[in-house]
Amino acid sequence: MIMKLLATDFLKIKRKGLWFLTILGPLGVVLLQWVNYELVPGRREWLLQRSDDDWLFYLQNVNSFTPLALVLGITILTSLAASIENETNAWKQLIALPISKMGVFLSKFTVLAFLLAIASVLLFFFTWLLGIYLDLGAVIPYAQIATFSFYPYFASLPLLALHLWVATVSNNQGIPISLGVIGFLFTSYSFKLPDWLPWKWPSLQNQWDEPLVNVVLGICVGIILYIIGMLDFARRDVK
Amino acid sequence: MEYIVETHHLTKRFGKEIAVNALNLKIPRGEVYGFLGPNGAGKSTTLRMLLGLMRPTAGSIRIFGKDLKKERISILRNVGSLVESPSYYSHLTAYENLEAMRKILGSPKEKIDEVLDLVRLSNAADKKVKSFSLGMKQRLGIAMALLNDPKLLILDEPTNGLDPSGIIEMRNLIKRLPKEKDITVLISSHLLSEIDQVATYVGVISKGKLIFQDSIKAMRNKAQLKIRLKVSDANNAYRSLLAKGIKTHYQDHIIYLYEQSDEAVAAVVETLVDEGYSVYRVEEEHQSLEDIFLKMTAGGDDR
Ligand SMILES: Nc1ncnc2c1ncn2[C@@H]1O[C@H](COP(=O)(O)OP(=O)(O)OP(=O)(O)O)[C@@H](O)[C@H]1O
Numbered sequence A: 001m002i003m004k005l006l007a008t009d010f011l012k013i014k015r016k017g018l019w020f021l022t023i024l025g026p027l028g029v030v031l032l033q034w035v036n037y038e039l040v041p042g043r044r045e046w047l048l049q050r051s052d053d054d055w056l057f058y059l060q061n062v063n064s065f066t067p068l069a070l071v072l073g074i075t076i077l078t079s080l081a082a083s084i085e086n087e088t089n090a091w092k093q094l095i096a097l098p099i100s101k102m103g104v105f106l107s108k109f110t111v112l113a114f115l116l117a118i119a120s121v122l123l124f125f126f127t128w129l130l131g132i133y134l135d136l137g138a139v140i141p142y143a144q145i146a147t148f149s150f151y152p153y154f155a156s157l158p159l160l161a162l163h164l165w166v167a168t169v170s171n172n173q174g175i176p177i178s179l180g181v182i183g184f185l186f187t188s189y190s191f192k193l194p195d196w197l198p199w200k201w202p203s204l205q206n207q208w209d210e211p212l213v214n215v216v217l218g219i220c221v222g223i224i225l226y227i228i229g230m231l232d233f234a235r236r237d238v239k
Numbered sequence B: 001m002e003y004i005v006e007t008h009h010l011t012k013r014f015g016k017e018i019a020v021n022a023l024n025l026k027i028p029r030g031e032v033y034g035f036l037g038p039n040g041a042g043k044s045t046t047l048r049m050l051l052g053l054m055r056p057t058a059g060s061i062r063i064f065g066k067d068l069k070k071e072r073i074s075i076l077r078n079v080g081s082l083v084e085s086p087s088y089y090s091h092l093t094a095y096e097n098l099e100a101m102r103k104i105l106g107s108p109k110e111k112i113d114e115v116l117d118l119v120r121l122s123n124a125a126d127k128k129v130k131s132f133s134l135g136m137k138q139r140l141g142i143a144m145a146l147l148n149d150p151k152l153l154i155l156d157e158p159t160n161g162l163d164p165s166g167i168i169e170m171r172n173l174i175k176r177l178p179k180e181k182d183i184t185v186l187i188s189s190h191l192l193s194e195i196d197q198v199a200t201y202v203g204v205i206s207k208g209k210l211i212f213q214d215s216i217k218a219m220r221n222k223a224q225l226k227i228r229l230k231v232s233d234a235n236n237a238y239r240s241l242l243a244k245g246i247k248t249h250y251q252d253h254i255i256y257l258y259e260q261s262d263e264a265v266a267a268v269v270e271t272l273v274d275e276g277y278s279v280y281r282v283e284e285e286h287q288s289l290e291d292i293f294l295k296m297t298a299g300g301d302d303r
């Protein structure tokens, strides 16, 4: 059943700009660094002087925008996905089909998690390609590129679960958008946030300097929030 | 009789308001069941509960003899529905909309062309639904409801927004379904004229309560002819008729006759004249279904 639902959900996101955003997000993050390094003459040399490890410094620069792009992307993707059903209240048509409500929620979550995963893979390749273009050194730190591309993804799963929950059960789409704006502001100042706030996690910072902690937290709390959201979604009356 | 839908004390409460109050619906197989009630009576709420979209506050629902609470998915496999305004994905074409549903239902692909043809949308199949007229959207909604070859079709005010020719088309379609495909149809409306033309069975709901449920024939029988007499000193006239053994009904200075044959009417008039009363008017009062419906729904104000 879940495969049928997934096939349907992928059909529904056609022409809605979700795929476009999936590509735009990582491209934008990396292009910002291209601007940072290349646009002003001499800037690149100055940046390279500032660190011993040019690749790491570059990856950190990229990563300063990744969490913002993720939070923004999650907000927009979940709102778009919910708006597809909300526009003509297609929920009542969908839920009256012989499927479980939990399956409906799982399918939506899976589609969005998949799109964000694609975005992370693209981020990996774009980061790698720009790094080579910028000529940051012959030894390419693949493991580190992967860390900076995929860890934020796992660390932001709680935000995805939270946003999907709020977007699917709100009658007023202003609520998830407001949540997104607050989340965006939180993430912008993530270095000042306490470690326990999920909006800090995609930045990969924590008091132990161990990014893996954020990944584990992200997956665990993500699963918990997902289950809460799914149960609440299944419990509610369809208007 | 075999009932396709049977509810027992079905109740839905929104906060303090009781939208649906202890409904015992019985929908016999193969009928077009007209679910009639004024705005806000609780029709849509009832239909939503039948589709598992809303959870009843109390009571139970059996469809195809199965408990909806326990076997929702297997029941819904054989139910088609169109609740309130049609739902669709406006950025997709009519075909894609149906394909999205078909994938879930697992019906064969040919079914899409078949239902598009049935509602005469074949030519618009590859147009985005965004550009559809209201009537076309409504017809697409019907096509969606028929995609799984349902045994029970639930339509909530399906002629909303249709023009006269669209309404006639819809009526003909609804009338055909039970005969040709053994579908039981549950159709709601706030207009008696709508129901009158398609339904074979009627349930009337008012302020959340079911106040009538029977065949449309039984409802028509209620709509009988009445003879009314306007006479001088009507109250005494009524008494003298009664003294002569002629039973009538007296209300608001009007005498209503039970016996309606020409002879009976003539006899009453003769008696009244003999007794010295003046007969001002002898009239026929035809009670339409509409009158009955209005009377039914006007009463029962005791929420
Ligand atoms: N989701 C809801 N929350 C609160 N009240 C509701 C909700 N849905 C319906 N109601 C109330 O329940 C009552 C019955 O509404 P319902 O939509 O079932 O009426 P209806 O018979 O379908 O009317 P109409 O002919 O206008 O479609 C109304 O008083 C309405 O205000």
Ligand SMILES: [Mg+2]
Binding pocket: B043, B044, B045, B084, B156
């Ligand atoms: Mg209604």
